[in-house]
Amino acid sequence: MTTTTPLVDPRVIALAHYAGRAILETVLARHGITFQQSVTLRLAAVADGPVGREQLVGGVTDALKIDATEVHGVVDELIAAQLLIPDGASDLRITDAGRELYAATSGETAPITARIYDGIPAEDLAVTGRVLRLITERAGAELTALRG
Known part of the structure; x- marks a missing residue:
């Protein structure tokens, strides 16, 4: 029996995406955070300082291809959980707890990613x-x- 390498097509890409996302969501669930919250928190964590709320929402909207209204809700959830806090009139800043959560989830997924690749x-x-x-x-x- 000959094994052939599948051509890249939407199904192959989707299967790889969902396999990786399932791993990430399993890790995130242990920390009580959703995928959307994780993407949003990451953008705040890698920023060089406070980030404008609209800039943050735009980044998540662009990355996840979801509606900005949904992302504003995610931002509000992160503020309520004290993982992000307002900084001035329109900026947000990641809190120490948010940074620790981001570091913990990143730290758990890094060795898994290394094994996969x-x-x-x-x-x-x-x-x-x-x-x-x-x-x-x-x-x-x-x-x-x-x-x-």
Whole structure:
């Protein structure tokens, strides 16, 4: 029996995405945080300081392709959980608790990610990265056109 490498298609990409996301969501659930909250918290954690609420919402909206109203709700949840706090009239800042949570979830997922990627040649990862970026860019343009 000959094993063939599957061509990259939407199903293959989706299966890889959902496999990875299931791992992440399992880790996040142990910490009482959702995927959307994690994405939002990450953007605040990697910022060089306070981040504008609209900038944060825009980043999450762009990354997850979800409605800004939903992201504002996620931001409010993070503020209520004291993982983000207002900083001035329109900025937000990650709290120490938010930074600790981000570090904990990142620390738990890093070795899992390392095991998943272990042994994949760097050249294969580079090609895959280029192809996925192109697909993401094209899909984003199509989504923009569909939403008009």
